[in-house]
Amino acid sequence: MTLAIETLQPQIVAQFKRLIAQSQLSQSYIFNGPQGAGKHDMAVWIALRLFCLNVTDGSPCGVCEECQRILAHNHPDVIELDSQAKSIKVDEIRELKQEMSKSGMETDQRVFIIDDADKMTAGASNSLLKFYEEPIAGMIVILTTTAKQRLLDTIISRAQLLNFLPPGATNIATDLTSQAVPALTAAVISQLTTSLATAEALSGDEGFKSRFERVQQLTKRLAANDLEAFVQIQTQIMPVAKELSDQQQILSMLALAYEAALRQHFGLATDLASWPGVENLSQLSSDRLTQALSALMTATQQLDQNVSFQADMEQLVLRLVQGG
CATH class of the missing domain: 1.20.272.10 (Zinc Finger, Delta Prime; domain 3)
Structure with missing residues (x-):
């Protein structure tokens, strides 16, 4: 079973396949990028890969019991915070930290995903910061955001930041290089704009x-x-x-x-x-x-x-x- 994120962001998926295979995962990541770039799906993919019972060629199967529990948001060691409110308040982060203080229910590995982390209030951000100051073994925390500049600098400095290109960025770069734009210039332009028309204008x-x-x-x-x-x-x-x-x-x-x-x-x-x-x-x-x-x-x-x-x-x- 090929998961959608493996087609949407193949380069990032390949990188995490290698990191997991070599036991080089960090404890904290920030996935930054526009809506539709697959940030949440990539975070879930990491959880699937860590818990999957039938990994094949570095990819989770998506159909085993563990994968199905994660996809159904029903795995005790994969905790997702997806607040539908305008802000993520300190009480929500405190509840999450209580979960963080517990041992894994079934393994020593736990994955916490906080979507739209830029919505955290100052109090919530400062509360979460304590995790980064005293990380817990076996725990991975992934923040997703469309506006990394709204996160605390102290959180950013303690996490690995990955910028997700919009789905069309690769197509923009390919289009520009086909017009004899140097590859480096095309790659930079594709990360500055999601508009092909704007990209072509910049290239000239x-x-x-x-x-x-x-x-x-x-x-x-x-x-x-x-x-x-x-x-x-x-x-x-x-x-x-x-x-x-x-x-x-x-x-x-x-x-x-x-x-x-x-x-x-x-x-x-x-x-x-x-x-x-x-x-x-x-x-x-x-x-x-x-x-x-x-x-x-x-x-x-x-x-x-x-x-x-x-x-x-x-x-x-x-x-x-x-x-x-």
Whole structure:
């Protein structure tokens, strides 16, 4: 039985097949991406794979007793929180933590899935944070979200972040490469937009090409811990960042580079591996990379709050180079 997620996100499924086979699963993940990208289904697939009685070629069968109980939301060691309210309140997380404190009913393995984790109130987030500070052996916690920037930085820094592309992203990249757009450029554009028309417009936009080229140069300097990156903001970045949309795009592209580096650090495939500097960045510690992503998120939030882009970028680059 082929599960839908195996067709929708084959690359991510393949990565988790390998991680589980090699006993390299982390205890906490954040699945970030648009609606319809398969984040919840991927979390359920992991649970199925861990409990399935008839695994074949690394895939759960989907039909054995254990699989059927999980799919029916009736497995005592697979707990899902899918709040239909506008927010996830602290009481819901406290109840979940009570479950976390218990031993597995049937095995030592337990899987907790929190959907729409960005809906957690501040109190709920702080309550959940205690799990990340004192993780429990045999437990996996997966948060799904469409807005990772709404999660606490301290939660993001303690989990492995995976960005799920929208279902059409691969088709966008394929369409662009068929039009002689370089593969790296096509992969980046496919992660910046879900619209084929917008993607094609970007691929022919000289302003975008210039910004992408300069962000690649900046990434290379950052990967080398070169303080010339600070100078490059004034000389290279500011001239191509006249509009707010340009500035947001620059930060988004820089975040993609660090996300690719983090994936590569953990041995996960990325279409952005050829990005100059990503290979060197991937040699940094996972803590350093997650701190960098947290700094990028802060920079994006500050830009939304009308902080000067140049000041924002200068502060960001210092944090990225110094690892703070």
